[in-house]
Amino acid sequence: QQQVKQSPQSLIVQKGGISIINCAYENTAFDYFPWYQQFPGKGPALLIAIRPDVSEKKEGRFTISFNKSAKQFSLHIMDSQPGDSATYFCAARPLYGQNFVFGPGTRLSVLP
Amino acid sequence: GAGVSQTPSNKVTEKGKYVELRCDPISGHTALYWYRQSLGQGPEFLIYFQGTGAADDSGLPNDRFFAVRPEGSVSTLKIQRTERGDSAVYLCASSLSSGSYEQYFGPGTRLTVT
Numbered sequence: 001q002q003q004v005k006q007s008p009q010s011l012i013v014q015k016g017g018i019s020i021i022n023c024a025y026e027n028t029a030f031d032y033f034p035w036y037q038q039f040p041g042k043g044p045a046l047l048i049a050i051r052p053d054v055s056e057k058k059e060g061r062f063t064i065s066f067n068k069s070a071k072q073f074s075l076h077i078m079d080s081q082p083g084d085s086a087t088y089f090c091a092a093r094p095l096y097g098q099n100f101v102f103g104p105g106t107r108l109s110v111l112p
Numbered sequence: 113g114a115g116v117s118q119t120p121s122n123k124v125t126e127k128g129k130y131v132e133l134r135c136d137p138i139s140g141h142t143a144l145y146w147y148r149q150s151l152g153q154g155p156e157f158l159i160y161f162q163g164t165g166a167a168d169d170s171g172l173p174n175d176r177f178f179a180v181r182p183e184g185s186v187s188t189l190k191i192q193r194t195e196r197g198d199s200a201v202y203l204c205a206s207s208l209s210s211g212s213y214e215q216y217f218g219p220g221t222r223l224t225v226t
Contacts, residue, residue: 036217045217046215049213099160100155100215102156104154
């Protein structure tokens with residue numbers, strides 16, 4: 001069964017700190033790993049994504065680290081800001097599918 | 113440009129009633145997806161359209177759920193004989209084509225079945 005696990009369930013970080021969210025998958029037939037940010041009452045917004053042939057991708061304060069052998073990937077938010085407070089979802093796209101399999105989400109709170 | 117739009121934003125209905133939820137994808141996007149998000153959970157895939165046809169409906173929970181996209185643009189998710197367990201946020205996403213990886217989500221329709 002295709003499944004994506006995500007931890008922690010919730011995270012509290014001080015302003016300026018580093019937020020780290022981890023995801024793991026079991027099925028090896030995934031070929032695309034996006035991260036989405038969702039604010040209350042809004043739809044998920046694409047934040048950053050990575051393909052399995054790359055071990056790291058950085059866009060501004062956001063970095064994805066990908067470990068293919070461990071089937072794990074993580075999101076790092078550097079210099080976390082109160083405006084980053086939201087729920088973050090990792091996801092994976094099956095190699096022969098079009099739908100995303102989402103993790104259960106991490107609620108991030110950045111304290112001012 | 114305009115993003116994915118969904119109407120209504122909120123829908124309250126009584127158990128047993130029929131509801132229709134509408135999605136208007138980003139202009140030019142040929143692929144359209146429906147997901148369902150329960151409280152405190154990640155979105156769960158329901159159905160995917162490439163053009164007018166449903167290319168993958170494996171996520172539809174049962175035959176009370178049906179979706180159409182007759183002209184390859186706007187899509188309607190239809191739920192018959194609604195149950196309280198159908199209460200959730202129904203999200204629509206679109207992508208440029210089936211070969212595109214990025215999916216862009218709308219704001220969702222919050223369905224409450226009383």
